[in-house]
Amino acid sequence: MPKAPSQTTGSGPIVQIADVSFSYGDALVLEHVDLCVERGEFVGLVGPNAGGKSTLLKLILGLLEPQAGRIRVLGEVPSQVSDRIGYVPQFPSFPRDFPISVEQVVTMGRLGIGSSLGWYRAADRAAARRALDEVEASDLSKRRIGTLSGGQLQRVLLARALAGEPEILILDEPTANIDQRGETDVFDLLATLNARLTILVVSHDIAFISDYVSRVACLNRTLTCHGTSAVDGDAIHQLYGDRVRLVDHSH
Ligand SMILES: Nc1ncnc2c1ncn2[C@@H]1O[C@H](COP(=O)(O)OP(=O)(O)OP(=O)(O)O)[C@@H](O)[C@H]1O
Numbered sequence: 001m002p003k004a005p006s007q008t009t010g011s012g013p014i015v016q017i018a019d020v021s022f023s024y025g026d027a028l029v030l031e032h033v034d035l036c037v038e039r040g041e042f043v044g045l046v047g048p049n050a051g052g053k054s055t056l057l058k059l060i061l062g063l064l065e066p067q068a069g070r071i072r073v074l075g076e077v078p079s080q081v082s083d084r085i086g087y088v089p090q091f092p093s094f095p096r097d098f099p100i101s102v103e104q105v106v107t108m109g110r111l112g113i114g115s116s117l118g119w120y121r122a123a124d125r126a127a128a129r130r131a132l133d134e135v136e137a138s139d140l141s142k143r144r145i146g147t148l149s150g151g152q153l154q155r156v157l158l159a160r161a162l163a164g165e166p167e168i169l170i171l172d173e174p175t176a177n178i179d180q181r182g183e184t185d186v187f188d189l190l191a192t193l194n195a196r197l198t199i200l201v202v203s204h205d206i207a208f209i210s211d212y213v214s215r216v217a218c219l220n221r222t223l224t225c226h227g228t229s230a231v232d233g234d235a236i237h238q239l240y241g242d243r244v245r246l247v248d249h250s251h
Pocket residue numbers: 024029047048049050051052053054055056
């Protein structure tokens with residue numbers, strides 16, 4: 001899959017992280033982290049368990065504040081632009097038998113964007129339909145979420161993020177619970193979306209995402225960026241030690 005050139009326009013970096021450090025109590029999780037994500041990039045964030053990936057995402061989303069350093073998203077303090085960020089969390093922890101339909105889940109992506117009274121407008125429902133269409137899941141709209149496969153649910157959560165018409169899409173391990181075919185489908189879809197959206201995706205699968213992303217940010221308390229061609233066995237070993245082996249994903 002060739003990497004799509006960005007067609008998005010605008011100026012200034014989408015995410016700017018400068019010399020950020022973060023601790024939970026005495027435990028230092030992020031140390032002097034710098035990262036700049038330019039408009040139209042597709043960046044993969046990789047690293048070992050407990051390396052700080054989810055913490056960094058929470059800082060970018062404005063759910064946590066750094067003790068040192070500075071973060072700007074779309075030029076603003078993150079908490080002020082949360083409605084311009086599309087976030088797909090790690091495999092959802094809510095009970096799958098919750099009685100809610102796909103279209104209700106996707107329309108929830110409009111919360112905070114529509115009427116201040118909390119009612120959905122026709123424009124919100126239209127945005128939800130467009131988002132479902134974009135992830136090729138319109139046929140699922142009336143289904144209860146409990147009846148979906150892992151891959152289908154992931155598409156629906158992606159549609160929920162897209163319904164808010166974000167400028168950046170942030171995904172936390174979007175393919176952690178789906179099979180290889182589903183993983184390829186999700187990343188093919190992300191590659192298409194990258195033609196108009198900046199994307200930051202967390203993954204454990206450095207070899208697989210290297211076929212899609214334009215840059216890999218390796219995080220293990222400190223952060224180092226690599227072009228995908230530089231992600232070789234040495235870089236992976238440096239990051240993960242002996243805890244990982246390179247898996248050939250040619251399929
Ligand atoms: N709320 C919290 N309070 C205290 N420690 C935390 C909290 N959240 C995370 N940690 C710790 O911070 C470290 C980094 O966690 P984080 O979830 O950011 O890593 P991660 O790279 O996303 O890991 P994984 O790949 O396993 O999801 C871990 O040691 C974790 O136990």
